[in-house]
Amino acid sequence: MVERRPFAWLPAGVVAAGVTALLLITAGGYGYHRDELYFRMLGQHPQWGYVDQPPFTPLMARAGIELFGDTVWAMRVPAAILLGLVALVAAAIAREVGGGAVAQALAASGAFSAVPLSGAHVTSTADADLLVWLGVIFFVIRALLHESPRAWLGAGVVTGLGLYNKYLVVLLLLCIGASILLVGPRKALLSPWLWAGLGLALLIGLPNLIYQVANDFPQAKMAEAVAENKGDDSRTLLLPLQLVLLAVPPVWIAGIVTLLRDRKLRQIRALAVAYPLMVVLVFVIAGQPYYTMGLLYGLFAIGAVPTERWLSGHLTRQIVAGSAIVALTGFGVVTALPLAPPKTFAGLNETIADQVAWPEYVRQVADVYESLPPDDQRRAVLFTGNYGEAGALDRYGKGLPEVYSGQNELHHFGPPPDDKTVAVVVFQAPPTVLGGRCEARAALHNSEGVENEELEAKVYVCRLAEPWHTLWPRVQHYD
Structure with missing residues (x-):
């Protein structure tokens, strides 16, 4: 014993x-x-x-x-x-x-x-x-x-x-x-x-x-x-x-x-x-x-x-x-x-790399949104490829439209209203899943010089060819 x-x-x-x-x-x-x-x-x-x-x-x-x-x-x-x-x-x-x-x-x-x-x-x-x-x-x-x-x-x-x-x-x-x-x-x-x-x-x-x-x-x-x-x-x-x-x-x-x-x-x-x-x-x-x-x-x-x-x-x-x-x-x-x-x-x-520059990234997305004509701004939502980007926009994106994502649980928070026909999109690759016309407007970067996966992301402006409720099942993904 x-x-x-x-x-x-x-x-x-x-x-x-x-x-x-x-x-x-x-x-x-x-x-x-x-x-x-x-x-x-x-x-x-x-x-x-x-x-x-x-x-x-x-x-x-x-x-x-x-x-x-x-x-x-x-x-x-x-x-x-x-x-x-x-x-x-x-x-x-x-x-x-x-x-x-x-x-x-x-x-x-x-x-x-x-x-x-x-x-x-x-x-x-x-x-x-x-x-x-x-x-x-x-x-x-x-x-x-x-x-x-x-x-x-x-x-x-x-x-x-x-x-x-x-x-x-x-x-x-x-x-x-x-x-x-x-x-x-x-x-x-x-x-x-x-x-x-x-x-x-x-x-x-x-x-x-x-x-x-x-x-x-x-x-x-x-x-x-x-x-x-x-x-x-x-x-x-x-x-x-x-x-x-x-x-x-x-x-x-x-x-x-x-x-x-x-x-x-x-x-x-x-x-x-x-x-x-x-x-x-x-x-x-x-x-x-x-x-x-x-x-x-x-x-x-x-x-x-x-x-x-x-x-x-x-x-x-x-x-x-x-x-x-x-x-x-x-x-x-x-x-x-x-x-x-x-x-x-x-x-x-x-984990350090994933803590860097979120306010900077949000500012870069905001710049793209603010460059849109007023009519496009009224019809716009934010859409991201991952929950980190969505969470950062939710936390720091004061004055920006509501943010959506198809990743994991965030998919359940959508879809956006169908009258939102313009999307400011943050994606690691061209957002072909959304269809329509998408134009790259910016590439994310940080002043810290830290390599993280967001440096692969670009900010796109997409004009949708079909309503969100039909798009939404296609954008769901688990990571």
Whole structure:
């Protein structure tokens, strides 16, 4: 039996408070990420689900706006708090497997890695998902290692709530379940508490699941589109990126080795087996490389315990390890947060590139609109190829016509009125899908000199040959 030591509130709390404070201090830096601009639009239309995601992250972004104002800083406050909670749950996992204050603080410090910081800075769906996965892992460890079967109910509650953010937690359950079947303890699968936990998860997540059924499983269509558009790149990068998702990879590697070798942890060695299963599963479904992040962080928290033992009483090791941790986490901080001009690390961290120049782009679109004759202006709408462009025009386009897009959930917000026969269009390629006569009037550019996909876009003026209600089904697309 593994002895649980006291929770190290002071060091773990300092780390958690530090990561949240750092995110809040830097939250106003750079600008909106394209996804944040999309979430801002979705949050204005609350519902049980959207075609490309459950409702939690858009509504979380709206909560920040309602509480603190319609600013980029306000949107990012909830995500900063979530990452602080992630650090505390990671420390709690380290405690469950016998970690003391050093192990718990080290586990919490994983939140300072580049990928978690970057995700929390730009309010991504990964923020809450990371908390959900660690919460499930925490309760699984309680149920299996400490023979507390009622903990399966906790895992069920966390899973059910997690379904309102992303469905990826189902991958975690599948991999843990398959691993228990492979290496045990198999009797756990017969526990009525486990099945009660699964029932709770379904019950809590039922409204969002009903939305999927009622709308012909749009999330499945979205997953197919992502796999088709990004699948090859995702598979190529899957293995290399595993080494950079969290700072100090030897710690999570130590977690896997310890789970497989330490007899005291035999009851939860399925977590070590679950990781390679997860990698294979993500490869098969052509998922994004970061899909393994939650499980990897759980292994990092477990690996903090043997790391603590390895460091104990060895000053040289402590100095070397401490220096490495500071250097790697420091690198994560400067590459994830707005501490340098955006051009410095935009090539290394694509989330930076997607935060640049949205007001500039809107001004360039506005210039095209304002160049139209008054009669054309009265008959004009804005139409974009992607939700980032639509969200930017919605946020910054004061005095401009209403904006529409065919991408993902925004397709449901249309079509425009049929009497709007002129469209100012922002597209990456000639908008042949609209038919009619389209003339390129401007090419988007930014003064920061940052390369992002908007530099491929042009602003067109299109005079439509058929009404919007007949065009609208053709413009729908998932990305």
